[in-house]
Amino acid sequence: MDVQPKLQRWLCLVMYILFGIAVQISGGPAEDLIDRLPGQPKVNFKQYAGYITVDEHAGRALFYYFAEAEDDSDSKPVALWLNGGPGCSSVGGGAFTELGPFYPRDDGHGLRKNLQSWNKVSNLLFVESPAGVGWSYSNTTSDYTCGDESTARNMLVFLSKWFKRFPEYASRDLFLTGESYAGHYIPQLANKLLNYNKVAKRYKFNLKGISIGNPLLSLNVDTAASYEFLWSHGLISDESNIAILKSCKFDKRIKNVDVIDISKECDDILKQVEQEIGDYVNEYDVILDVCPPSLIEQELRLRKKVSHMSLGVDVCMTSERQFYFNLPNVQKALHANRTNLPYDWSMCSNVLNYSGYDEGIDILPVLKDIIQQGIRVWIFSGDQDSVVPLMGSRTNVRNLANDLKMSVKVPYRAWYHEGQVAGWTTVYGDLLTFATVRGASHMVPYSQPARALHLFRTFLSGKDLPDQQ
Amino acid sequence: MDVQPKLQRWLCLVMYILFGIAVQISGGPAEDLIDRLPGQPKVNFKQYAGYITVDEHAGRALFYYFAEAEDDSDSKPVALWLNGGPGCSSVGGGAFTELGPFYPRDDGHGLRKNLQSWNKVSNLLFVESPAGVGWSYSNTTSDYTCGDESTARNMLVFLSKWFKRFPEYASRDLFLTGESYAGHYIPQLANKLLNYNKVAKRYKFNLKGISIGNPLLSLNVDTAASYEFLWSHGLISDESNIAILKSCKFDKRIKNVDVIDISKECDDILKQVEQEIGDYVNEYDVILDVCPPSLIEQELRLRKKVSHMSLGVDVCMTSERQFYFNLPNVQKALHANRTNLPYDWSMCSNVLNYSGYDEGIDILPVLKDIIQQGIRVWIFSGDQDSVVPLMGSRTNVRNLANDLKMSVKVPYRAWYHEGQVAGWTTVYGDLLTFATVRGASHMVPYSQPARALHLFRTFLSGKDLPDQQ
Known part of the structure; x- marks a missing residue:
């Protein structure tokens, strides 16, 4: 993915913005500083939230939440986290139910500390991207029809302007991280930053590495892996698996960039498969319980058998977050929803019309390009996820290593x-790492917070995951 | 498997023994009644343990433990439970760490109640089989060289004599259940009982059903499934999986009944695979933590990070049991070890020389025969087990159903x-059920006690597993 000529004007704009960074006074902007979030426990680090306008003319603005590191924020790197979807909220997901400093309380009225927050090791930036996600918006409705290219372009502008607003972080080591469809967002954004750096005269993004969990990288490999996972984990029958292998040519589908038109036969099987899986299993974590639907909850409560906890994880956290984020005083404290959006905050957007075709883009060449520029790439995978399962990611990484003619540096082994x-x-060459996280869902830091933090800390350090404890 | 002529004398002996049952006085034998096990919480049901001599001449005797049902023992069925191995203890495994009424306390000096014991729904009989396992023994050392046929034959004699000793249970509904290599033991024993019944003049075993968890049924299918499980659950690399598929012809190996001689190439890969998996993962439950080795435990204790609990399961229970069963007062209370064996009690036998060739016996024809005689067959599978994983069992059941021309009665679906x-x-015809247990290990009742009890209760009832809660 080279910089396309039509983007030159964007890069000029970005360079113009960044030119000013060096002469700015350091410190975060007072207007974005969060005083205190409703029901928040006391902490010693600063938090900021607000909007960055990425297109004045269209009235397009992205909402961000920034949590400084718990200690020594001035010596720690900056990590950007993006959730996927496409169309899901990084502030709702990453920041408040996965790796940020707070989780919602179970009454939905306040917050509790996440003892494994990644802001123990990094300053954390979460962005609702693209416009139309969470509290990010555009005054030009047609902006909600978008795709990978415009999303990456807007994020480049966002980061340029954000570093101008937070100049003390502008030259800090920068890491990009995220999960799921961020398998598209993050590599494409990294590519944009690196291309920008190539033509930049003064300011350059100090990008050191990218790390993506359960990422969509290659739709044909990842889709086939998804059904293989469902079968090998007992969610679908032998009969269905055999029928899928016979009738569903995922490879062919992707090559034609025709993501809807699969054969009638295959379509029928995939519908039957949904019946087999049923409605009460979390496909993002096949062994985790689900938050009981209210009717069942009522009945179970009578029998004193209801629980919101499964394997130590609060499986109702998404409902608690939904409630908390729609409290007016929460939105006020976050400087969010400044335009009074005509809909409630929701984890994944109902207004976005994101290009379905972009799912089919092969991300491996983008990753190849990034690695060839000396940037560290980690692909990690919660091993309980059937949606973008470990087997697909592992195969993608192996294919990438083969393409790059990288040899195995760390043979496949357990980490502790x-x-x-x-x-x-397993590690290929010096820059490409694959890692699973045992007992983790699609949302790795949500279901295995301690292991996720340890993985992230190791990723930042540039070392390999520990061989033994 | 028909009754072989050379076994006629055994059947005569058995019939002779059973002839007396009807005229016996009811009630368990006073000499086998357990007064109270050391450190045992108070309970309302009776327990018995002791020896049944299955061959007077050889001095061959099998040790059993029998726990009556918690309530209404006189209206509940009898279930025999056998652990596998071959060579592992049903009393140590099934009775005291899986589905029996007690678990060892974490100090190893006493017992605690298993709140999900299967004696809530059945009277439970556990037998150390064959001689050489646990406290079962023979005074004729050559008896320790044995295999499937002699094991089933001895168990037939055992059951005949046991029902004579416990006459009030002789006509009760009988269910055979177990796990792992009991995939060989149970069907072969059921076959023996049914063949006995065919020629019996008076007493007949009232066999109603068999149920086996993570059973070895067809070594070629089960072995291939094991490596597929390891791969799809992230324990081995893509590279190894590809190499195994290329070099390891498990099918061929089994057909030749040549279980040792695999190709050098395959052997090398399987060794490498062990490296990849590492030493600190429980292959019988790939997401459960392991009991920390003492050196690591010491270090972790200093850092206050040691835990014996993983996902709510005491992962050190096997050590606690080992300690408890070797206490002299425990052995005395159990009427065990009456010959002062020259070795400690251990979960799996070190003296047995069990035929490796018998692993290769195809059990599906035996199951077919049993079903054709109207006996209910359930195959269940803890879905976290890589040793005899769900995919192999599921395929075996499907193959069996196809062979029997049974149609799908309950299409593959979740149970609650x-x-x-x-x-x-999924259920085929009226008698053949396959079920996975979510989040369960090879030892299903150990890691998912509530789900296991619910499954067993449903099996006994003759109903299908519940569709929705």
């Missing part, structure tokens, strides 16, 4: 945390 | 317990 196997890992 | 998906199930 607190005396237990925390997952498996 | 306490408002959550407890696994998936």
Whole structure:
């Protein structure tokens, strides 16, 4: 993905913006500083939230939440986190239910500390991207029809302007991270930053590495892997698996960039498969319980058998977050929803019309380009996720390594945390790492917070995951 | 498997023994009644343990433990439970760490109640089989060289004599259940009982059904499935999986009944695979932590990070049991070890020389025969087990159903317990059920006690697993 000529005017704009960074006074902007979030426990780090306008003319603005590191924020890197979807909220997802400093309280009225927050090791930036997601918006409705290219372009502008607003972080080591469809967002954004750096005269983004969890990278490999996972984890029958292998040519589908038109036969099987899986299993974590639907909850409560906890995880956290984020005083404290959007905040957008075709873009060449420029790439995978499962990601990484003619530096082996196997890992060359996280969902830091933090800390350090505890 | 002529004398002996049952006085034998086990909480049901001599001449005797049902023992069926191995203890495994009424306390000096014991719904009989396992023994050392046929034959004699000793249970509904290599033991024993019944003049075993968890049924299918499981659950690399598929012809190996001689190439890969998996993962439950080795435990204890609990399961229970069973007063209370064996009690036998060739016996024809005689067959599978994984069992059941020309009665779907998906199930015809247990290990009742009890209760009832909660 080279910089296309039509983007030259964007790069000029970005360079113009960044030119000013060096002469800015350091410190975050007072107007974005969060005083205190409703029901928030006391903490010693600063938080900021607000909007960055990425297109004045269209009235297009992206909402961000920034949590400084718990200690020594001035010596720690900046990590951007993006959730996927496409169309899901990084502030709702990453920041408040996965790796940020707070989780919603179970009454939905306040917050509790996340003891494994990634702001122990990094300053954390979360962005609702593209416009139309969460509290990000555009005054030009047609902006909500978008895709990978415009999303990456807007994020480049966002980061340029954000670093201008936070000049003390502008030259800090920068890491890009995220999950799921951020398998598209993050590499494409990294590519934009690196291309920008190539033509930049003064300011350059100090990009050091990218790390993506359960990422969509290659739709044909990832889709086939998804059904293989469902079968090998017992969610679908032998009969269906055999029928899928016979009738569903995912490869062919992707090559034609025709993501809707699959054969009638295949379509029928995939519908039957949904019946087999049923409605009460979390496909993002096949062994985690689900938050009980209210009717069942009522009945179970009578029998004193209801629980919101499964394997130590609060499985109702998404409802609690939904409630908390729609409290007016929460939105006020976050400087969010400044335009009074005509809909409630929701985790994934109902207004976005994101290009379905872009799902089919092969991300491996983008990753190849990034690695060839000396940037560290980690692909990690919660091993309980059937949606973008580990087998697809592992195969994608192997294919990438083969393409790059990288040899195995760390042969596939277990990695450890607190005396237990925390997952498996393999490293190709000096820059490409694959790692699973044992017992983790699609949302790795949500279901395995301690292992996820350890993985992220190791990623930042540039070391390999520990061999033994 | 028909009754072979050379076994006629055994059947005569058995019939002779059973002839007396009807005229016996009811009630368990006073000499086998357990007064109270050391450190045992108070309970209202009776327990018995002791020896049944299955061959007077050889001095061959099998040790059993029998726990009556918690309530209404006189109206509940009898279930025999056998652990596998071959060579592992049903009393140590099934009775005291899986589905029996007690678990060892974490100090190893006493017992605690298993709140999900299967004696809520059945009278439970556990037998150390064959001689050489646990406290079962023979005074004729050559008896320790044995295999499937002699094991089943001895168990037939055992059951005949046991029912004579416990006459009030002799006509009760009988269910055979177990796990792992009991995939060989149970069907072969059922076959023996049914063949006995065919020629019996008076007493007949009242066999109603068999149920086996993570059973070895067809070594070629089960072995291939094991490596597929390891791969799809992230424990081994893509590279190894590809190499295994290329070099390891498990099918060929089994057909030749040549279980040792695999190709050098395949052997090398399987060794490498062990490296990849590492030493600190429980292959019988790939997401459960392991009991920390003492050196690591010491270090972790200093950092206050040691835990014996993983996902609510005491992962050190096997050590606690080992300690408890070797206490002299425990052995005395159990009427065990009456010959002062020259070795400690251990979960799996070190003296047995069990035929490796018998692993290769195809059990599907035996199951077919049993079903054709109207006996209910359930195959269940803890879905976290890589040793005899669900995919192999599921395929075996499908192959069996196809062979029997049974149609699908219950299409593959989730089953429920306490408002959550407890696994998936499918039923063929009226008698053949397959079910997974979600989040369960090879030892299903150990890691998912509530789901396991619900499954067993449903099996006994003759119903299908619940569709919704």
